[in-house]
Amino acid sequence: MLVRVGVLPEDALDAASAFHVEVLPRLRAMPDAAITCVFPPAGHGHADWRxxxxxxxxxxIAPHRINGIACDDEAAIAAAEAYLTTADGVTGQYLPLDGEGAGKVLHSAS
Incomplete structure (x- = not known):
């Protein structure tokens, strides 16, 4: 189940407070399902509280699962949701996504 967090304050402490007041109760009340929580992209200061x-x-909520992703690329969100929904052993992860991918693999010539 995909849950979009929505816009949060720019300051990390204010954003954490808003999340805990506005979003956390909604997540706790969700039916038993694998949840993928989608955060908007934010600066490095937000990673720890998220x-x-x-x-x-x-x-x-164990044995039910929840994971968080940070992304605004709909294709990347859909791909992550498809993976996380079926990855039974993955829970409690926060994954900032880059819809551009990792780029070319570079290696040295032998």
Whole structure:
């Protein structure tokens, strides 16, 4: 089940507070399903609170699963959702996504 967090404040502490007040109760009330929580892209200062929130929720709702992704690329969101829905062993992860991909694999010539 895909859950979009929506716009949060730019400041990391304010964003964490808004998430815990506005979004967390909604996530806790969700039916038993694999949840993929979609955060909008944000600066590095947001990664720790997002990761901690998703990890704590994963422990709370186990054996049901929740993962978080940060992305605004719809194709990347759909691909991540398709993978996470079927990856039974993956839970409590926060994955910032780049819809451009990793790029070419570079290797040295032998």
């Amino acid at each position: 990761r901690a929130a998703i990890q704590s929720l994963a422990r709370e």
